[in-house]
Amino acid sequence: MSFEWPWQYNFPPFFTLQPNVDTRQKQLAAWCSLTLSYCRHRKLYTLDVMEAQESPVFNNKKIERKLSVEAIQVVFEELRKKGNLEWMDKNKTRCLIMWRRPEEWGKLIYQWVSRNGMVNSVFTLYELSNGDDTESEEFHGLEEWMLLRSLQALQTEGKAEIISMDDGKGVKFF
Amino acid sequence: MGNIFGRKRRTRVTEQDRAILQLKQQRDKLKQYQKKITLQLEKERLLAKQLLKDGKKEKALLLLKKKRYQDQLLDKTENQIGNLERMVQDIEFAQIEMKVIKGLKVGNDCLKKVHEVMSIEEVERILDETQEAVEYQRQIDDMLAGSLTQEDEDAVLAELEAITQGEDMELPEVPSEPLPEVPKEPEKEPEREREKSKPRQEMLAA
Numbered sequence: 001m002s003f004e005w006p007w008q009y010n011f012p013p014f015f016t017l018q019p020n021v022d023t024r025q026k027q028l029a030a031w032c033s034l035t036l037s038y039c040r041h042r043k044l045y046t047l048d049v050m051e052a053q054e055s056p057v058f059n060n061k062k063i064e065r066k067l068s069v070e071a072i073q074v075v076f077e078e079l080r081k082k083g084n085l086e087w088m089d090k091n092k093t094r095c096l097i098m099w100r101r102p103e104e105w106g107k108l109i110y111q112w113v114s115r116n117g118m119v120n121s122v123f124t125l126y127e128l129s130n131g132d133d134t135e136s137e138e139f140h141g142l143e144e145w146m147l148l149r150s151l152q153a154l155q156t157e158g159k160a161e162i163i164s165m166d167d168g169k170g171v172k173f174f
Numbered sequence: 175m176g177n178i179f180g181r182k183r184r185t186r187v188t189e190q191d192r193a194i195l196q197l198k199q200q201r202d203k204l205k206q207y208q209k210k211i212t213l214q215l216e217k218e219r220l221l222a223k224q225l226l227k228d229g230k231k232e233k234a235l236l237l238l239k240k241k242r243y244q245d246q247l248l249d250k251t252e253n254q255i256g257n258l259e260r261m262v263q264d265i266e267f268a269q270i271e272m273k274v275i276k277g278l279k280v281g282n283d284c285l286k287k288v289h290e291v292m293s294i295e296e297v298e299r300i301l302d303e304t305q306e307a308v309e310y311q312r313q314i315d316d317m318l319a320g321s322l323t324q325e326d327e328d329a330v331l332a333e334l335e336a337i338t339q340g341e342d343m344e345l346p347e348v349p350s351e352p353l354p355e356v357p358k359e360p361e362k363e364p365e366r367e368r369e370k371s372k373p374r375q376e377m378l379a380a
Contacts, residue, residue, distance in 0.1 A: 121266070122187075122191045122194045122195045122198065123198070124198045124199050124202050126199075126202040126206075127198060127202060161185065161187055163187050163191065163192065163195055165192070165195060165196065165199070167199060168199055168202075170195035170198070170199070172187055172191050174186060
């Protein structure tokens with residue numbers, strides 16, 4: 001499965017932040033959607049700004065253009081405003097990226113649980129994200145922080161309860 | 175509003191759930207261990223191959239011995255995972271059984287309550303009363319039926335017979351030629367009427 005790049009990706013000015021407010025708005029929107037769909041395609045859950053600059057999204061080798069760190073931070077800030085991104089440190093070098101909201105993940109997990117008749121069962125987090133049973137599910141390989149957040153979302157809906165034990169966490173679905 | 179702090183969330187997680195979780199965590203650890211060993215085995219197999227190629231047979235043999243030992247470990251781990259999973263299933267099933275018994279208990283209690291309302295004496299009394307009512311009704315029927323004499327009964331039966339026979343009586347064929355013109359005679363009408371009313375009067379008399 002190869003990633004389909006939007007047309008802007010091969011358009012050099014796309015890699016420079018535009019001064020005109022309107023154009024810039026559109027450009028940022030395009031960058032946001034490109035970033036999210038790329039992370040979704042590669043199943044990325046955390047990004048490092050420095051590393052990101054070298055990744056193909058922000059660095060188009062074919063047209064020899066790359067987005068500057070400052071511009072990347074502007075894009076990321078935009079994503080944060082939309083609720084798709086969270087900074088992990090004060091210096092804004094690493095971030096969590098949520099191309100699917102925790103509630104959506106929660107819904108997917110809950111659907112899988114109820115489809116398999118495992119409501120009222122207890123699971124370990126490892127089992128959900130790395131177990132053999134979830135191999136073909138989209139949430140397989142979900143990073144723990146993300147998994148925990150989606151389960152928390154389910155918990156507030158009353159569909160799950162997170163159990164904390166000495167070593168590691170578990171969850172029971174209802 | 176004040177219930178944010180005051181609300182004590184009643185948990186729906188039981189002791190058994192915690193036990194299951196613990197078992198499952200143990201199993202996860204074993205699975206991770208299994209993964210590690212499997213990867214190691216694969217690596218060592220390749221290494222042994224390489225050693226053989228290089229002519230270091232002694233070393234390769236040693237490596238294979240080590241591999242064999244790890245294979246056994248893998249088997250043991252597999253068994254232990256199986257044990258843990260069986261245990262989890264046992265607990266889960268026991269929980270289900272508990273629920274079944276709870277359900278049966280509720281049903282039993284309900285049945286008992288219904289039976290309390292429907293005591294045996296009550297049922298006997300009701301049945302007796304019904305029997306009495308049937309008897310009473312029969313007496314009334316007898317009294318009413320008694321107003322008909324045997325003769326009347328015979329007449330009724332005869333009539334019934336006539337009706338049942340008349341039903342499958344074959345009708346003559348319809349004539350094909352047109353009916354001859356008959357002048358209408360008004361005096362004949364009353365005669366017909368009289369004929370018609372005759373059987374009815376007989377019936378009334380019966």
